[in-house]
Amino acid sequence: MLDKVKTDKPNAYDWIGTRPVRPDGVDKVTGRARFGADLAMPGQLVGKVLRSPHPHARIRSIDVRAAAALAGVKAIVTADDFPDQAAQLYAAGEQTVDYRDMVRNVMAREKALYEGHAVAAVAATSASIAKRALRLIRVDYEVLPHVIDPVAAMKPDAPLLHEDLITVGVEPRPKGPSNVAKHIEIGHGDITAGFRQADLVLERSFTTKPVHQGYIEPHAVVASVSEDGQADVWVTTQGHWMVRAMCARLLGWDIGKVRVTASEIGGGFGGKTVVYLEPVALALAKKARRPVKMVMTREEVFLASGPTSGAHVRVKVGVRKDGVIIAAEAEMAYQAGAFAGSPVGAGAMCAFAPYDIEHVKVVGYDVVTNRPKVAAYRAPGAPIAEFAVESVVDELAQKLGFDPIEFRLKNAAKQGTKAAYGPKFGPIGLIETLELAKAHEHWKTPLGPNQGRGVASGFWFNIGGDTSVSLQLNEDGTFSLTAGTPDIGGLRASLLMMAAEELGVNLDRIRVQIGDTGQLGYNMLTGGSRSTFSSGMATVEAARELKREACKRAAKLWELPEDAVEYRKGTVRPTGPNAGKHTPMALRDIAGIAGKTGGPIAGYARLNAQGAAPSFATHIADVEVDPETGKVMVIRYTAIQDAGRAIHPSYVEGQYQGGVAQGIGWALNEEYIYGPDGKLQNPGFLDYRVPVASDLPMIDTVIVEVPNPRHPYGVRGVGETPIVPPLAAVANAVANATGVRFPDLPMSPPRVLAALDEARSQGAAKM
């Protein structure tokens, strides 16, 4: 099946840029693939979590005696089972997490800080006994006033979540605590002087609601701890080394005692980059001396695992008459949930990244509220910031009479532009995406009644980081490739293709697996669009080492200097003056003499992948607005993005399409809805409505390839940028259709209808 390859265009490569069937595909269409909840260990117990019904409450006491006495209950844990942690940051992909907060998020200590906050957990012989035991646990709560909205949380009289939280980044240091964890400021130039040079200044305010990553597979883990303290964890995660480090730390165990195996992962989008159940399952398993399996319900996923921030963003942009953006300023407050650490920093850095602007200033606030602690969500922070900026840019273009693409081209960042967040860009593809958008047939196709078209650009940094890959030459000349970044959407396929390209062999010669934490050196998690970039780079390096080793072995056999042997397409042969002196040896034969020439042959790469390069995109959205109901349908969509190099174009397109769908959901439907009681009113897929197939059109894609010079095949990383432009592209399209701007997301039918009615009463609506 692996030889079924479609090639898009003439290609210098054998495999890069082709579309083979992914190597893990058959398992995933037959139900054989094992995800987090699919493993059962012999003798396993069922673990369940007791969660706070209150958004904010002091925990006076927890009485577990009645639950412990119930037949079939084997272990109960509370915060007392997790040693308290000093404040120390752990770098988990695109975010850092403080262990002091993490131990409290995993199991509430002094206070429950949001509805759904874990307060105790039970392991029992069946799910029904575990559930009965939870009902027998008595928690004495002192209910406290709560705060849900970030702006309300910033007020001086707001209920305080953490009595010791002093705002970081303010001089002089504030005397008292508040809910503002951090104040940041970035930029360059002189913003006041900049606005003085502007002929037109536009200032607008925006709000967005928290939205959930919405992975279809809930969090799930199976943990086992032996009597001598050796622990095994099977878990759905974006990073099993991250799980290992966090669990070992939270439980006070040695890292080397914990082995973590990543199951297949049913979506993550950033939401599986921290631990929730894992340390709890380990603590229960140790206490019960039996394996413990824990799986979240969907309601628990919504209540207690990270959504991303809701935010308030104010954007002010000054333009000269000639269309040059001369000054830009933004102020943004992102809610972090119950503990510090919203993605406001990344949001601030991304806000104006697509533009070359002389004077820039961005101020951000990280605000804690009585909601679940936010987790990373695909380009964390960027969609919110760029929604606001791209909406203002669109309105400016309209006011100045510029075509919105021309206006962006006039101001677009390019190689050498000093980014608002500091560095100068290397080769980037923003202008290419804009030019292709302008030339695209979509941009020129006439619209029908009640329809509108919007365009927006977007940016994400992409990252590299610590990576290990091993490549073994097997006894028969086949290969085993082991990587350590979970395969969340086709990673095995792209690593396989890069390995086959480098080795000059067929895809079916190599089997790729994701190794556990005992099989490789440290791997940073799958996040930051880093896996194809970093594990790809390590795969290429491991293959090159293996090829050098194969040549060395033949040289030994032939009694030639090492550099007198070359590797070509799965064979080694004498080269230079010795060419033709020996019959080329196939890898099968090299593998056969491995024992006689120095032992097994392998390549092992361990590196900190440097040189990750940003990916820019420009999206075009067409919408149709129902004037009677306010319902917005996206009727056509084109996503144009620089991939650097698309290793497997189908999966690159898939990243573009999936990010667009999530962005459309964010723009039109999705939101966490809280009642005045501080409780989430829609913790399920019925009322938290993610886009379904009938909500969406086909999503056209255009892959731009401006190679990243720092990667052996030019890879940039593509996963995150696609969610950045859709919010503004759709909002700009709705504005184009209705004549009304929508600064508040989501643009759900009641909101759109209310705004239309108001505009109609003032004669300002187009429909």
Add this chain to the structure above:
Amino acid sequence: MAKHHVSATVNGDPVEFLCETEDTLLDALRDSLGLTGTKEGCSTGDCGACSVTVDGRLVCSCLMLAVEAEGKAVATIEGMAQGDTLHPLQRKFLEHAALQCGVCTPGFLVAAKALLDRSPEPSETEVRYWLAGNLCRCTGYDKIVRAVLDAAAELRGA
């Protein structure tokens, strides 16, 4: 309380299992019969990851009690391929790269097969509405819809 004894057919094979009253068909398939290809995404019938057919009818197995399977013929993803030969829908999902993480894929395949069994020549709109009960968060549905339309064409011999 004593468990219930249930006899049914799964993918053509006779099976027997014991279940508690509140157990769902999904629980029985996954925990008692070891058929973990059917996934649990929500347990409220909103995501379709647990789609199976019961006597030919498409259902969310999380919404049906296990005891209700008595005497019924259940078909799951594990029964879709014939020996080494994948069903055309399975093959087209692979060729079109219609899956990323793959956790929703079994449900989509079962649901899509139920569609093509009753409607061999669906329009794109029909495919989209039929599959509206199956959530996919990775793909944006584009490649899934194309794969289903392509499989339908192949099955018709078009």
